[in-house]
Amino acid sequence: MAERRTSSPRAHARADRARGRGAKAPTGGRAARTGDRRGDLGPHLVATRPERTTLLGRRLEQNPLITARDVKPSHPDLEVVSVFNAATAQVDGQTVLLMRVAERPRTDIDPPDNAQTLDLDGPHPVLRPLPRGYSKHDVIGMCYLDTERDPARVVVAYIPKNLPGLDLRDPRSIRYRNSTGVLRMINDGYTDYLAQISHLRVARSDDGIAFKVDEMPALSPQIDMEEYGVEDPRATFVDGRWHITYVSVSRWGITTSLATTKDFRSFERRGILFLPDHKDVVIFPEKVAGRYVALTRPMPQSFARIFGIWIAFSDDLVTWGGHETVCLPRWERWDELRTGASAVPFRTKQGWLELYHGVNRHHRYAMGAVLLDGTDPRKVLARSPEPILAPGTAYERLGLFNDTIFSCGVVPLDRERIRMYYGAADSVVAAADFSVNEILGSLEEYRHA
Numbered sequence: 001m002a003e004r005r006t007s008s009p010r011a012h013a014r015a016d017r018a019r020g021r022g023a024k025a026p027t028g029g030r031a032a033r034t035g036d037r038r039g040d041l042g043p044h045l046v047a048t049r050p051e052r053t054t055l056l057g058r059r060l061e062q063n064p065l066i067t068a069r070d071v072k073p074s075h076p077d078l079e080v081v082s083v084f085n086a087a088t089a090q091v092d093g094q095t096v097l098l099m100r101v102a103e104r105p106r107t108d109i110d111p112p113d114n115a116q117t118l119d120l121d122g123p124h125p126v127l128r129p130l131p132r133g134y135s136k137h138d139v140i141g142m143c144y145l146d147t148e149r150d151p152a153r154v155v156v157a158y159i160p161k162n163l164p165g166l167d168l169r170d171p172r173s174i175r176y177r178n179s180t181g182v183l184r185m186i187n188d189g190y191t192d193y194l195a196q197i198s199h200l201r202v203a204r205s206d207d208g209i210a211f212k213v214d215e216m217p218a219l220s221p222q223i224d225m226e227e228y229g230v231e232d233p234r235a236t237f238v239d240g241r242w243h244i245t246y247v248s249v250s251r252w253g254i255t256t257s258l259a260t261t262k263d264f265r266s267f268e269r270r271g272i273l274f275l276p277d278h279k280d281v282v283i284f285p286e287k288v289a290g291r292y293v294a295l296t297r298p299m300p301q302s303f304a305r306i307f308g309i310w311i312a313f314s315d316d317l318v319t320w321g322g323h324e325t326v327c328l329p330r331w332e333r334w335d336e337l338r339t340g341a342s343a344v345p346f347r348t349k350q351g352w353l354e355l356y357h358g359v360n361r362h363h364r365y366a367m368g369a370v371l372l373d374g375t376d377p378r379k380v381l382a383r384s385p386e387p388i389l390a391p392g393t394a395y396e397r398l399g400l401f402n403d404t405i406f407s408c409g410v411v412p413l414d415r416e417r418i419r420m421y422y423g424a425a426d427s428v429v430a431a432a433d434f435s436v437n438e439i440l441g442s443l444e445e446y447r448h449a
Helices: 010-019 181-185 436-442
Strands: 078-091 094-105 116-119 126-129 139-146 153-160 173-177 190-194 197-205 229-238 241-250 253-261 268-274 278-283 292-298 309-314 320-327 338-341 346-348 351-359 365-372 380-383 405-412 417-424 428-435
Touching: 078 197, 094 139, 094 229, 139 190, 139 197, 229 278, 229 405, 241 278, 268 278, 278 338, 292 320, 292 338, 309 338, 320 365, 320 380, 351 405, 351 436, 365 405, 365 436, 428 436
Parallel strands: 078 229, 078 405, 078 428, 116 153, 197 229, 253 278
Antiparallel strands: 078 094, 078 417, 094 197, 116 126, 139 153, 173 190, 229 241, 241 253, 253 268, 278 292, 292 309, 309 320, 338 351, 346 351, 351 365, 365 380, 405 417, 417 428
């Protein structure tokens, strides 16, 4: 998923240095689409600081573990584009993945006689009949949840590629320079629409390597705030059940929602937790100082537009407050452009260990780690000076979004090793094993200002 580029990256370093402070007790109580990975798709190398060539992750030789070919489309009119970014759990002796599945209208057939298109010139898109004569080569398909229908259902529309003002350079989205005057004041006159719609699908494995994928979605878009789908889940076991945070995407913004389950077979939706634009919300697996804790990632659209990891606290897992920055981008480092929480944090003797994703100026997504204080997780103790895993294989470097490793969860293998499942190039599910001690030993002490 893609995020708008931030301006003035040097502000990241200034803000990160200003962030340092001593420990204290917790207090307090898209059709428009902001992308998560829009940018050039070229080689992603940090220009100013060389990185170590020996990374800590040991990729599974069976990678990729799950591809689009392993997933049945949710509807005959759709095709699966990619499967990636899976929440992880261990239930009844099995490894369970709750994966993001991206679908689009089928590209192997011509539009049907009753095909529809979207009039994109107004403040909101309007369905119109597609004129006859267009072939599959002349259009790009898109789909979204139409909540004005009863019941709501996914609608397929075809946009002519020769439409003036259309920008199709990013295969995941449709950008259109809107002719409505008021909208030309925003984003250089462009409005972004997703070409795909996502749902969440369960896969189960007895050995953590060979997975069987459910035939039907576990969580599908249902409401207007999920118009373009549900994405990038994280699963935390707390209070006797799994709490799943996931991203809901619509014209009204990117929000974070909550669902709960005990078995990953039936789910209860709990609604929206964080307002637009907000994502990468990861709940801690236990209370700290009597309160629930979550890492969050607001996406401000004013001033420096710094996208980094924040922290928040709650008494009920619904209302969150006490928001503070924790782990911001660092200029001229591997995570200089943006940071976001990835896996659910877990306790070590040294503190809370969080595996997070970082993005450099060339929009390469890699994984690192940050160590948070065990009693006050707002305090950063240490952080990865270089990635613990960066794109290097063909399936990580080439795909729907090149040069991307993006994790949403880990599972323990034993008392010392973990397995990190990750989305590779926004296209497939892969995994790598790590030694927790090696990760901790690789961290650089955080120097507070």
